Amino acid sequence: MMSYFAKMKGSSTSPPAVGYREILWSWMGAFLGMLSVSYINFKMLTGPNSVFLIASFGASAVLIYGAPKSPLAQPRNVIGGHVLAAIIGVIGYKLLPDLIWIAAPLVVATAIALMHFTKTLHPPAGATGLVAVIGGPAIYDLGFSFALTPIGLGALILTLIGILFNNIPSNRRYPEFWI
Amino acid sequence: MTDETALCVQVDISDRDIFEAMKEISGYLDITPGDFKEVYLKAYRHALERLVGSVVAQDIMIRKVVYARDTDQLKAAAAKMSAAKVSGIPVLDDQMRVVGILTEKDFFKEMARGVASNFMDVISNCLNGRYCLAAPARDLLVSDVMTKSVITVSPKTAAMEIADLLSRKGINRVPVVDESNQLLGIICRSDLMAPQVKIK
Numbered sequence: 001m002m003s004y005f006a007k008m009k010g011s012s013t014s015p016p017a018v019g020y021r022e023i024l025w026s027w028m029g030a031f032l033g034m035l036s037v038s039y040i041n042f043k044m045l046t047g048p049n050s051v052f053l054i055a056s057f058g059a060s061a062v063l064i065y066g067a068p069k070s071p072l073a074q075p076r077n078v079i080g081g082h083v084l085a086a087i088i089g090v091i092g093y094k095l096l097p098d099l100i101w102i103a104a105p106l107v108v109a110t111a112i113a114l115m116h117f118t119k120t121l122h123p124p125a126g127a128t129g130l131v132a133v134i135g136g137p138a139i140y141d142l143g144f145s146f147a148l149t150p151i152g153l154g155a156l157i158l159t160l161i162g163i164l165f166n167n168i169p170s171n172r173r174y175p176e177f178w179i
Numbered sequence: 180m181t182d183e184t185a186l187c188v189q190v191d192i193s194d195r196d197i198f199e200a201m202k203e204i205s206g207y208l209d210i211t212p213g214d215f216k217e218v219y220l221k222a223y224r225h226a227l228e229r230l231v232g233s234v235v236a237q238d239i240m241i242r243k244v245v246y247a248r249d250t251d252q253l254k255a256a257a258a259k260m261s262a263a264k265v266s267g268i269p270v271l272d273d274q275m276r277v278v279g280i281l282t283e284k285d286f287f288k289e290m291a292r293g294v295a296s297n298f299m300d301v302i303s304n305c306l307n308g309r310y311c312l313a314a315p316a317r318d319l320l321v322s323d324v325m326t327k328s329v330i331t332v333s334p335k336t337a338a339m340e341i342a343d344l345l346s347r348k349g350i351n352r353v354p355v356v357d358e359s360n361q362l363l364g365i366i367c368r369s370d371l372m373a374p375q376v377k378i379k
Binding site: 011012015016018024048066067068069070072174 | 194197201202205206207208209210211212214272
């Protein structure tokens with residue numbers, strides 16, 4: 001019982017801060033990546049219910065451009081995690097459309113479990129699953145195609161820009177692995 | 180992290196060392212120094228096991244072994260051990276199979292039998308001219324005195340396992356034999372020091 005509380009004190013230290021150059025490259029990468037999905041959303045899609053800019057992409061940008069070395073930021077995780085969680089989310093909403101308050105936690109928890117199982121853990125994908133459940137009519141109308149567009153395509157674009165951009169500076173590289 | 184204390188070689192790496200190393204790598208590392216240390220220590224133990232496991236008996240054994248025959252006279256064996264400056268030798272039969280081991284301890288046990296209970300008794304009796312304990316042993320054969328339950332290892336036994344065996348059984352040397360119990364070599368405690376240095 002004592003060790004239970006003792007563990008709450010923490011046992012390690014925060015990792016070191018990154019340098020200014022790293023911060024600048026992170027900023028530029030994220031801006032470019034988000035600009036692409038934002039541009040598609042606001043400038044290319046004109047339909048009344050069309051949506052491309054999903055909140056969880058902002059979180060993916062943190063990983064792909066802010067922590068490109070992280071296993072959580074690799075293409076397998078970004079694309080696999082988002083698509084998997086989107087499918088879980090759509091299923092969750094279709095099964096429990098009148099019990100959103102149960103569907104929401106169910107989808108997120110199941111998405112985490114399946115991402116672990118498939119080695120595609122990507123934290124922002126938890127939000128993608130949630131969006132499928134609470135995103136409103138614009139999302140509900142997409143049905144399972146939500147997993148392909150905007151989610152699959154958006155994740156692919158963010159990853160591609162990560163590959164093109166993160167490899168420009170000599171001390172950065174992306175991805176660490178593909179499969 | 181209690182299992183790390185079982186390492187033969189303690190790794191002295193601090194969270195501070197890891198923090199400094201992480202600073203040298205540009206880009207955000209998605210791990211705490213504490214977690215890295217845990218990974219490092221476990222990896223180190225795996226490396227150690229791999230290194231030590233890759234060194235086997237035949238890599239470190241002494242091939243030119245001083246030995247005695249079971250039918251040799253004990254005094255001849257004693258002379259052999261004394262000349263070779265060793266405290267124990269394997270005993271072979273006429274087929275060159277290991278049938279026993281003869282050590283200082285066997286001599287002492289034989290000579291102290293019933294009359295002396297420790298080494299200083301033997302010395303004291305001898306210096307005071309009361310009794311020469313070696314005398315009754317003069318006509319004995321090696322097979323009368325040797326330890327018959329001899330522990331052996333195969334040429335493929337890992338050095339780490341042998342080190343463990345020696346300390347567990349409280350012995351200082353172990354003969355290396357083939358499947359038919361023929362002597363191939365011998366490994367002493369000292370041969371196990373830094374074994375990886377000795378391979379090619």
